[in-house]
Amino acid sequence: MSKTKAPDGPFNLASLDVREFESLFQQHYQWLCLLCYKINGNWNEAEDLVQEFFVRCWQKRESIVIRESWNAFAARSVKNAALNQLQKNDIRHKHEIAAQDNTTSVNERPDQDTGEDERYLRLITAINQLPEQRRKVFLLSRRPDLRYTDIAAQLGISVNTVKMHMRLSYQELRKVLETSLLFFYLFFK
Amino acid sequence: MxxxxxxxxxxxxxxxxxxxxxxxxxxxxxxxxxxxxxxxxxxxxxxxxxxxxxxQLDTQHAWNKTQALIGGVSVKPVRTIHHAWKKWVAAACFLVLGGTAWLLWRNRSAEIVQGQSIQQGMAGHTPSAKVQLITATGQTLEVDSLRQFSEKDGTTIYLQQGAMTYRPENGPSVTNNAGDALMNTLIVPRGYLQSLVLSDGTKVWLNADSRISFPVRFRMEEERRVSVQGEVYFEVKHDEQWPFIVSVYTPGHDTQNSIADAEVQVMGTSFNVKAYNNTIYTTLATGSVLFRPPAGKPLQLSPDNQVTYKTQTGVSTLQKISSEDFTSWRSDDLVMDKMSLAELAGLLERRYDVQISFSNESLKKIEYSAALHLTSQVADMLENLEQTGLVRFAVRDKKIIVLPFEK
Known part of the structure; x- marks a missing residue:
């Protein structure tokens, strides 16, 4: 298990068995999709790209050498894939994106970018690690059409229990946000 | 904090x-x-x-898809397909392959001279035996002609929507406690599926070539106990006071007079047991069961767990599976995950009461991964399999022979 615990250091894919590879997938899938979506703005395509990335990783696991951390490697790979696809899709479209990029180049500063990416990974990980029921409550709470009473009814629990879960979720996620807010302030305040 | x-x-x-x-x-x-x-x-x-x-992304679904892409490295799999969407993909693939195979088939049909066509060869084929019930007095009844029958203790047995149903005459299924309970045995031969509702409301599905022995009424002073052979799916009526125990017998062991090869103790649940050879598979769909080998520690199963127990070595292993794949036989849906053609042939032999032989041993190793529906006629089924382009079938004297696809 320890091998798949979001490795930070140099990392050897070939040493993983299918189960370990699966947990690597489970832990990083949503995050990597998010990174693709930031580039191509399409969840379906983002999902396809990330799945293809994992298939490639598995098939070439003997020959892939990861010198950086797994996180950095995976993020870079899927972002490149998304950019390549964009390029292939429509050259004209690409120019528009490039033009937009110029105007918002502040956001593209590499340090800030990686910082934000990491923040998302920590948030998603923290949310997925919430106890099952609490996670359900939290995910339902993200839907704008559902109020606490709706969530309570849907899960067959009391409104107070929903509130309790929300309070505990926020407290947990706050720990993650705390560090990333610093980043935010450094750049914009 | x-x-x-x-x-x-x-x-x-x-x-x-x-x-x-x-x-x-x-x-x-x-x-x-x-x-x-x-x-x-x-x-x-x-x-x-x-x-x-x-x-909101469904990671599990995505993993299933990805796993399907990285998993297929077997001999020459038709295709590896996983979970909910696999049935649709399989159906689509069969349609596509069906079209091409049909063209091939038309060109080829002239060449098949030694054997009859499958449809002609298997025309009018019916299983050789019928589903039988052995009553407490040892009388043998044919189930499809059974309208209604009463056991000595007043329990009526009748067919309700195809399921044999046991209904105690008065009140819940309590018998007088004197003597042994009346026992019935239901024998489902090759070529049939049969369902059954026991006196406590427990539902039972028997696959082809299977049997179950059970009390006409459960005696509510001890546990509820039945004995099975072959493949049987249970939906046990929940009753905390009276545990439900299934004794599993591998072929050749008498369900009435010998010691069980293993037992499954149930706590209100649905599960499948399969014992067609020296391996007993116990698959849990819902609830919780305890698998008891004759020696060693009992194993507790959670939903989507399967215990594989080898009677010869006494080794049991627990693994996580999708229980739906192992219980869909009740509706004649077959999910194959790298199933060898040899195993598939065995399954078809049971399901249709046919004989299948291989012209070449290496054909047995061909693996299939797909979901398909078992058609009512074996000939249609064989034609579907031919459409995968891996093998073809010939029929001689109602016996099916597996041939390589090429020539």
């Missing part, structure tokens, strides 16, 4: 964020410093559409 952090009234903050901007700003001014920070964090979290979108 930081005590201040726990004091944050998140509900109040959420309320503030829901307010119109003007009001929000003035309310924010009144907050304590740490509340202000918390409010900003909350705002950040709530406004994050990227995060919301990502959290």
């Amino acid at each position: 930081d005590p201040e952090q726990n004091d944050i009234d998140w509900e109040k903050l959420e309320g503030i964020l829901a307010k119109p901007e003007q009001e929000r700003i003035s309310l924010k001014e009144q907050l304590l410093p740490q509340e202000k920070i918390a409010l900003e964090q909350l705002e950040q979290l709530q406004a994050d559409e990227l995060l919301t979108g990502a959290l």
Whole structure:
């Protein structure tokens, strides 16, 4: 298990068995999709790209050498894939994106970018690690059409229990946000 | 833990964020410093559409798809398909392959001279034996001609929507406690499926070439106990007081007079047992069961667990599976995950009461991964399999022969 615990250091894919590879997938899938979506703005395509990335990783696991951390490697790979696809899709479209990029180049500063990416990974990980029921409550709470009473009814629990879960979720996620807010302030305040 | 952090009234903050901007700003001014920070964090979290979108992605589904792509490295799999969508993919593939194979088939049909066509060869084929019930007095009845029958103790047995149903005459299934309970045995030969409702309301499905012995009424002074052979799916009526125990017998062991090869103790649940050879498979769909080998520790199963027990070595292993794949035989749906053609042939022999032989041993190793529906006629089934382009079938004297596809 320890091998798949979001490795930070140099990392050897070939040493993983299918189960370990699966947990690597489970832990990083949503995050990597998010990174693709930031580039191509399409969840379906983002999902396809990330799945293809994992298939490639598995098939070439003997020959892939990861010198950086797994996180950095995976993020870079899927972002490149998304950019390549964009390029292939429509050259004209690409120019528009490039033009937009110029105007918002502040956001593209590499340090800030990686910082934000990491923040998302920590948030998603923290949310997925919430106890099952609490996670359900939290995910339902993200839907704008559902109020606490709706969530309570849907899960067959009391409104107070929903509130309790929300309070505990926020407290947990706050720990993650705390560090990333610093980043935010450094750049914009 | 930081005590201040726990004091944050998140509900109040959420309320503030829901307010119109003007009001929000003035309310924010009144907050304590740490509340202000918390409010900003909350705002950040709530406004994050990227995060919301990502959290809605179905990681498990995505993994199943990915696994299907990386998993297929067997001899020459038709295709590896996983879970809910696999049936549709399989259906689509069969349609596509069906079209091409049909063209091939038309060109080829002239060449098949030694054997008859499958349809002609298997025309009029019916299983050789019928489903039988052995009553407490040892009388043998044919189930399809059975309208209604009464056992000595007054229990009536009748067919209800194809299921043999046991209904005690008076009140719940309690017998007088004197003597042995009346036992019945239902024998399902090759070529049939049969379902059954026991006197306690437990539902039972028997696959082809299987049998079950059970009391006409359960005696409510001890556990509920039945004995099975072959493959049987149970939906046990929940009753905490009276545990339900299934004794499993491998072929050649008498379900009435010898010692069981293993037992499954049930706590109100649905599960499948399969014992067609020296391996007993116990698959749990819902609830909880305890698998008891004759020696060694019992194993507790959770839903979607399967225990494989080898009677010869006494080794049992527990693994995680999709229980639906192992219980869909009740509706004649077959899910194959790298199933060898040899195993598939054995299954078809049981299901249709036919004989299948191989012209070449290497054909037995061909693996199939697909979901398909077992058609009512074996000939249709064989034609479907031919469409995969891996083998073809010939029929001589109602016996099916597997041939390589090429020539």
